[in-house]
Amino acid sequence: MKKDKLVIGGHEFQSRFILGSGKFSLEMTNAVIQNGGVEMATLALRRANVGGEGNILDYMPENITLLPNTSGARTAEEAVRIARLARELGCGDFVKIEVIHDSKYLMPDNYETIKATEILAKEGFIVMPYMYPDLNVARSLESAGAAAIMPLGAPIGSNRGLLTKDFIKMLIDEIDLPIIVDAGIGRPSQACEAMELGVDAVMANTAVATAKDVPLMATAFRLAIEAGRSAYLAGLGRVLESKGEASSPLTGFLQD
Amino acid sequence: METKMDHMVYLDYMEQVDSDIMERVLDTVEQYDYNTYIVEDVKAALCKDKLDIDDFGALLSPAAMPFLEEMAQRAQKETRAHFGNAVSLFTPLYIANYCENNCIYCGFNCKNKIHRGKLSMEEMEKELQSISKTGLRDILLLTGESRHQSDVKYIGEAVKLATKYFALVGIEIYPLNTDEYAFLHECGADYVCVYQETYNTDKYEEMHLSGPKRIYPYRFYAQERALKGGMRGVAFGALLGLGDFRKDAFATGLHAFYVQRKYPQGEISFSPPRLRPFINNAEENPKDVHETQLLQVMLAYRLFMPYAGITISTRERAGFRDNVIGMCATRISAGVKVSVGGHEEEAKGDEQFEISDDRSVAEVLSSIESLGLQPVFLDYIRV
Numbered sequence: 001m002k003k004d005k006l007v008i009g010g011h012e013f014q015s016r017f018i019l020g021s022g023k024f025s026l027e028m029t030n031a032v033i034q035n036g037g038v039e040m041a042t043l044a045l046r047r048a049n050v051g052g053e054g055n056i057l058d059y060m061p062e063n064i065t066l067l068p069n070t071s072g073a074r075t076a077e078e079a080v081r082i083a084r085l086a087r088e089l090g091c092g093d094f095v096k097i098e099v100i101h102d103s104k105y106l107m108p109d110n111y112e113t114i115k116a117t118e119i120l121a122k123e124g125f126i127v128m129p130y131m132y133p134d135l136n137v138a139r140s141l142e143s144a145g146a147a148a149i150m151p152l153g154a155p156i157g158s159n160r161g162l163l164t165k166d167f168i169k170m171l172i173d174e175i176d177l178p179i180i181v182d183a184g185i186g187r188p189s190q191a192c193e194a195m196e197l198g199v200d201a202v203m204a205n206t207a208v209a210t211a212k213d214v215p216l217m218a219t220a221f222r223l224a225i226e227a228g229r230s231a232y233l234a235g236l237g238r239v240l241e242s243k244g245e246a247s248s249p250l251t252g253f254l255q256d
Numbered sequence: 257m258e259t260k261m262d263h264m265v266y267l268d269y270m271e272q273v274d275s276d277i278m279e280r281v282l283d284t285v286e287q288y289d290y291n292t293y294i295v296e297d298v299k300a301a302l303c304k305d306k307l308d309i310d311d312f313g314a315l316l317s318p319a320a321m322p323f324l325e326e327m328a329q330r331a332q333k334e335t336r337a338h339f340g341n342a343v344s345l346f347t348p349l350y351i352a353n354y355c356e357n358n359c360i361y362c363g364f365n366c367k368n369k370i371h372r373g374k375l376s377m378e379e380m381e382k383e384l385q386s387i388s389k390t391g392l393r394d395i396l397l398l399t400g401e402s403r404h405q406s407d408v409k410y411i412g413e414a415v416k417l418a419t420k421y422f423a424l425v426g427i428e429i430y431p432l433n434t435d436e437y438a439f440l441h442e443c444g445a446d447y448v449c450v451y452q453e454t455y456n457t458d459k460y461e462e463m464h465l466s467g468p469k470r471i472y473p474y475r476f477y478a479q480e481r482a483l484k485g486g487m488r489g490v491a492f493g494a495l496l497g498l499g500d501f502r503k504d505a506f507a508t509g510l511h512a513f514y515v516q517r518k519y520p521q522g523e524i525s526f527s528p529p530r531l532r533p534f535i536n537n538a539e540e541n542p543k544d545v546h547e548t549q550l551l552q553v554m555l556a557y558r559l560f561m562p563y564a565g566i567t568i569s570t571r572e573r574a575g576f577r578d579n580v581i582g583m584c585a586t587r588i589s590a591g592v593k594v595s596v597g598g599h600e601e602e603a604k605g606d607e608q609f610e611i612s613d614d615r616s617v618a619e620v621l622s623s624i625e626s627l628g629l630q631p632v633f634l635d636y637i638r639v
Contacts (some may be wrong), residue, residue: 017609022342023341025341025628025629026630032622044635046634047632047634047635048634049423049634050608052633052634053621053631053633054631054633071634073639074521078369078639082637082639097578100519103516103522103523104520104563106563157338158337175367206336206337208342209336209340209341210333210336210337210340229444
């Protein structure tokens, strides 16, 4: 059987659990990454206090692929500048675009996100835009050069699960890039559900960070994501309606 | 007899913005009678996913007092969801304490005989260097309110100097016009704190006997002008205990709520100071805002606007501060001096009030860590 790998911008990953950092204690980073089998973790550049105290970069294991995000950017222009800064700091070519100018719901601005994606993709970044799941926007992001699409499941930090399920399904069906559910996943079962649907990976932060036992929750997410992936690959069986198959045929009138 | 200025009429140089938020806040507060809420209102508010203005009123009412534990439990969940376990650290630096206002509750009151001073750029640089050695990256520059002694140009120079050592610079100075906020934003300032002290216009008039601070609406609209001037964040607060603290806290929340609706990009935060004893006026006591009431206010802010920051001041004792971070507060000052300068050189001017938590940055840091929270020195990138 062919090895099941996640490929983003030509880079291969075994793990489909992308870790959002920034909501749990930095000392726990390593344990969460180990237990979660995480290979890629986001990094808010605005938290990278380079050379200073509490620099999140100091806590990332060397073999992890960093996904710097542009959190704090309110416009495409600011996102572009933060991405360039991340590259200068040696964080690599991956970038997760976040453009938010709404302090209440923290909803991403899809329009500015497309603009930033286009500029950064041309500059050779591997661009992973965080977006509100809109099929037309996803298509625009794809043609702007995105390497993956990161639709939100629910408002960030809300732990409310796949509220946007039906719209994410459209992206899974229509977009050829990896679809990574980012934001809103509150429980391992929701991560599993997303993977069963056919998304390529799940990102979580708050759900892990707010658990009583953070490293154990990282383990739970790893297992749930693996289970969901296996279920997707296995092909889910039919789910019968509660009454079973209809008994009075509608096509009994046919006479050939 | 000296005729007092009409506290509701703008002075010539004061810009008026196109907004009706003040009328809306004052009207709603006028209607707010916290004694009409009953236990059921509080219970209903606590069951809701999202609190409306009336729920906020219920949580601030005396009927909510027996529900502080429930409020705290829910507040902690909200704080964790929105901020994780991060707690931001900063320190204030008083660069001048000249003041033109006669505010009867304040240690910087222009009638108060205290040592006045302002830091020269050389002195300021030494202070900034000394503070930055503690690892802090976020600084709040404060002045007394004197446009003449500490003018906008002086503050602009101070902000520029501060950006050499700090990634995030805030200002807590007298209210400005939009173009002046834009100038200070250009210089490197990104957030503005202006406290209304009390939202009750009559009480405000009684407390602010003379000086430009007497003009209520100009102060009220400072946050809007700051956001129009490009500032990223604005802080709101009433000095609890000056007027009716429940009404003032209610007004503060509404003010912040309406400003956030109008400027959705603006980052909103609250500061809940309460009156502390101050120099030359030791007999003035905080009225009725004990720790319990203060916590009630902070929890109500958190539940009403779960996405807003809450800063906890060194006016409160260490034990209180350590317990509210992670529960509702998201930002804490450390290594605080409320005199002019005094981090590196001897202080050049007297303190505005007495602080109750004089722990160093390192001590606050280890407290935060021992609580299982994550101290954050930097959560901002200026591009």
